[in-house]
Amino acid sequence: MTVSQEPVAETVRLIVDKQLNLSAHGYEFGADDDLWALGMTSLTCMGLMLAVEDTFRIELPEEALKEGTFRTVGTITAAVEAARPASGTKV
C-alpha cells in the first residue's frame, strides 16, 4: 500500500513554518516558494533537516544534503518521499 503524497507535503509545510517563523510575520508561502529567499539560514536549515528526519523517522542520504533539497516545500517533500522505505510503511 502506498501513502498518498498530500499528507507528507502538508506535514513538511507545517515543519517549515515552525522552523522558519514565516506565517508569524504574515509571510504566505506555497509549495514552490524559495525558502532561502524568504530568509532561511544554514543554521535554521539544519533545524529543518533534523525536524524532518525526526518527524518522518528517516535519514536523508548524504547526497541529498545540499541547498537545492531544502529550497522549497516541494523539494523537501520529494526528498522525504525518496528516503522513505520502499515498502510504503506508514509513519
Add this chain to the structure above:
Amino acid sequence: MTPTVCELFERQVRDRPDAVAVRTADRSWTYAEFGDLTARLAVRLRRGGAGPGSVVGLIAPRGPQALTGIVAVLRSGAACLPLDPADPPLRNREILDDTGCDQVLVASPAEWLPGAQLIDDPTLADEETGPLGAPSPLDLAYAITTSGSTGRPKVVGVPHEGIANLMRASIEDLDLIRPDDVMLWTLPVTVDSTMHDVLMPLCCGGCVAVPDGGELPATRMLHAVRALGATALEIPAAVLGPYGRSLLPRLAEAGVRLVITGGSQLDGPGLADADPLVVYNGYGPTETSVAPLWHRCDKSTPRWAPIGRPIRGTRAYVLDEELNPVPDGADGQLYIAGAGLARGYLGLPGRTAAVFLPDPFGGAPGGRMYATGDRVRRGADGEYVFLGRVDDQIKISGFRVEIGEVEHALRECPGVVDAAVLPRQDAPGGAAIVAFLAGTPCSDDEIAGHLRDRLPHHMVPRFYVWLDRLPLNRPGKIDRAALATIPFVNAPAT
C-alpha cells in the same frame, strides 16, 4: 615550564611516527609524513624571513591545506593570522598591511595577492629541511581578527604561553582529548577555537579528521563522523542549544564520546541525555586564549548552562564598576587573569590598554587582567553563569559582531543618512542582523553589495527596513527597544 604546541607536536612525530595525524575521506598522513610536510613549508617561510616576532597570513578554506599552513607557520616560529578567502579582499588586504604580514600562505592563487606562497607548491618537495623556529612562550602563536566598534577590525595576538596552558589543561585535567581520539574539524579556520580543536590532537598523538568542503556542512556532520570515525567534535552553542536533543543521541550512536561547545551562551535541553557522550561547554573571549573556563554538562546542568570554572594557571574575578570584588551570587563584570592572556590588539596600544588592566589581585606585581565586557555571577558551587553584555556587542552564529562597525559601514553607503543595527531573534528564516535605515531608499541589493566589499559575510545584515526617521527616546538616542518590535513584513530578504 609548559612545553609549546610545537614541542608537543614534535615529540609525537618522534614517539609515534606511524600513527595517523590527519585524515580525510580520500587519504591520511602519519605523524612522520605530516611532520615532514610542515617542516618543509616552515623552512621555506623561514628563508623568506619568518620567525619569532613576525606574522604570516593564511588564506585558505577549512581543509588539509589550511591545517598544513597553520602547523607550518607555528613551526617557523611566526604567528599565524588566518583570514577567510570569502571575505572582501579590501578588508583582508588592510588587515595584512596593518599587521605587517610580509608572507601569506594560500590554498589557491589569488589575483590580489601576487606574491603569496602556495601551500601545495610542488617545489617544496625539493626544500631541504633545516632548523625550525623554536618559539619561546612569550612569542605570538596566532593572531585572530575580531569586529571593532569603531569601524575597523581588531587583531588579537595570542602568545604560545596561552595556548600551551590550554593544551595542558585539555589533555591532563579536562580529558578533552586522548591519544586514541579522532577529532572532527568543524569550525571555520578564522576562529580561535579552530586552533584548540586541531592542535589538541596533534599535541597528544590523536588524529584530526578533516571533512570534505561543500554546501551545508553542518547538515552533513553525522555522515562525516561516520565516514571518518570521529570520536570528538566541536558544535557551536548556537547549533547545540536548539538542536542538541535531536543531534546528540545520533552522534553517540555513531561513536562520538565528546562534544565541545562554545562561542555563545549555551541554552538548550537534553545536553546530558546521550550517555556516555559528554558535552563540555567552553567559555572565553579570543583575548584569553580560546577558553579559560569550562563546564562539564551533567544531569544537574540547567538549560541556561553555566560557563564553568577557570582552568589551571588562570583566574576569574567578578568585579563592580570600581573594580571591587562582589560577593558570590552578586552580578558583576568578569575579568580574566593568568596564563591565557593575549598580548593585546596588534598595532593598537590604546585599545589594548583600555581593556587589559593592571591586576591588583594576582600575587605577582605587574600582572594584567582582561575586562571581558561580560556580566556574570559566581554561584556557591564555584561555577560562573553568564548574564549578558555590558556593551552592545552581539553574537551571530557564534561570531562577535560590534554593532558600531556595521552601522559605520552602513552610513558610508550612498543614500543612507542614519542607520541602526539590531539582532532580531524573531526574524523570518531565523535570527538575523536587521538594519533600520533613514535617508533616500535604494534597493537591498545595492546596499548589501556595498557592505560585501567592506564586511565579512556574517556581519552583513539580512534585512533592511527603511523608516522616515529612526525613533528616538527621551535623551535623544536611537530607541532600540522600539526597533526591537517594529514589524518588517514587507522587507524581503536579500
